[in-house]
Amino acid sequence: MHIVPVRTRKDLKTFIRLPWKIYADDPAWVPPLLVERLRHLSSKHNPYFDQAEVQLWLALQDGEVVGRLSAQIDRRFLEKHDAHTGHIGFLEAVNSKDVFEALLAAAEEWLRSRNMRRSLGPFNFSVNDECGVLVEGFDDPPMLMMGHARPYYGSMLEQCGYQKAKDLIAYLITLSEGGIPPSVSRLVDRGKHDPKITLRPLNWSAYEREMAIIADIFNDAWSENWGFLPFTEKEIRHLAKEVRPLINSHSVCFAEFEGRPVAFAMALPNLNEAIRDLDGRLFPFGWARLLYRLKLNRVSTVRVPLMGVRKEFQATPLGAVFAYGTIENIYASHLERGIKKSEMSWILEDNTAMRNMIEAIGGRPYKVYRMYEKAL
Numbered sequence: 001m002h003i004v005p006v007r008t009r010k011d012l013k014t015f016i017r018l019p020w021k022i023y024a025d026d027p028a029w030v031p032p033l034l035v036e037r038l039r040h041l042s043s044k045h046n047p048y049f050d051q052a053e054v055q056l057w058l059a060l061q062d063g064e065v066v067g068r069l070s071a072q073i074d075r076r077f078l079e080k081h082d083a084h085t086g087h088i089g090f091l092e093a094v095n096s097k098d099v100f101e102a103l104l105a106a107a108e109e110w111l112r113s114r115n116m117r118r119s120l121g122p123f124n125f126s127v128n129d130e131c132g133v134l135v136e137g138f139d140d141p142p143m144l145m146m147g148h149a150r151p152y153y154g155s156m157l158e159q160c161g162y163q164k165a166k167d168l169i170a171y172l173i174t175l176s177e178g179g180i181p182p183s184v185s186r187l188v189d190r191g192k193h194d195p196k197i198t199l200r201p202l203n204w205s206a207y208e209r210e211m212a213i214i215a216d217i218f219n220d221a222w223s224e225n226w227g228f229l230p231f232t233e234k235e236i237r238h239l240a241k242e243v244r245p246l247i248n249s250h251s252v253c254f255a256e257f258e259g260r261p262v263a264f265a266m267a268l269p270n271l272n273e274a275i276r277d278l279d280g281r282l283f284p285f286g287w288a289r290l291l292y293r294l295k296l297n298r299v300s301t302v303r304v305p306l307m308g309v310r311k312e313f314q315a316t317p318l319g320a321v322f323a324y325g326t327i328e329n330i331y332a333s334h335l336e337r338g339i340k341k342s343e344m345s346w347i348l349e350d351n352t353a354m355r356n357m358i359e360a361i362g363g364r365p366y367k368v369y370r371m372y373e374k375a376l
Helices: 009-022 034-040 075-080 097-112 152-159 182-192 204-221 233-246 271-278 286-295 317-336 352-360
Strands: 002-005 052-061 064-074 085-093 118-121 133-136 163-174 197-201 252-257 260-269 301-309 341-348 364-375
Touching: 002 097, 009 034, 009 052, 009 064, 009 085, 052 097, 064 075, 064 097, 075 085, 085 097, 085 152, 097 118, 097 152, 133 152, 152 364, 163 352, 182 197, 182 317, 197 317, 204 233, 204 252, 204 260, 204 301, 233 260, 252 317, 260 271, 260 317, 301 317, 317 352, 341 352
Parallel strands: 085 118, 301 341
Antiparallel strands: 002 052, 052 064, 064 085, 118 364, 133 364, 163 341, 163 364, 197 252, 252 260, 260 301
16 A cells, blocks of 8 residues: 655546546446546645645555545634644545555644644535535435545544544425425515615626625624635635636525625526536537536526625524525526526534524435544
């Protein structure tokens, strides 16, 4: 067994291609777009590298690649949460305790050598990216920007000394069956007739400004949550560029109070539906073919990756109007366009208020992603 650091572009491509081997017989796995993974793992294109030190490894056995892992130290996480916690990520490996132990040992030694006392993850790379190991819900394909795993991943981590840090829940809503409960619906209806409250779609002609508003609300709304890191200006510009091909005016609903944006909800088409048969490759048709599929409504599911209500309105009747009103707005719009289901993810297991809201509109938990930690 050899654990080797990723040094060359060829190594990086090998790192990216390993999941094709791990999930070769898994019908639920969706091959990611190779060009997108290359950009995500590139210090030239991903602003995460501005704030972090990163190392990638491959596990080789008899000349064959059998595993991969990253370790990273996020300086903003150290400043906000814990000055001695490093992260692991991008975990993929064959069903072998030896492989898991060797990869994790390399990452842990790397973290210890940089004065880290705890390993936490997986993060691919940060809390604002894919994170957690899937421990429930293996039969359903992952949605846009969500991960997949083999059922043995969690137990292997536990055998290597890791324990649960936090569970992240993904909810599924059938739009034709869900709906705001009558008691809340009356509250929302009253809010809609309040001249101080406005529900509006995204203003496409001011896209960059609208995305900045989303980041501002999100950074305020979730600032006290476990593991939270605010979007930087550079990160939100990067996100805006990445999701722009997927967004249209009915993808986002803002709630304004006295003319001030105070809440939003965003739903993105589940790109994974459109790319499942591309085997990670856009060529020879490229983005044009993919966007054409999306324009033809070739997807029947959406994911709500971002929403938020400013802290000053949380746990208030107005906050409920804003939260339910924005969700109701985008779901009604997508139902008209043939969308059948929506995932809301991810939600912290102990975020009772958010979980109650989602369950009140018909959401059911159908996937669980687990964060693991280990003292070093």
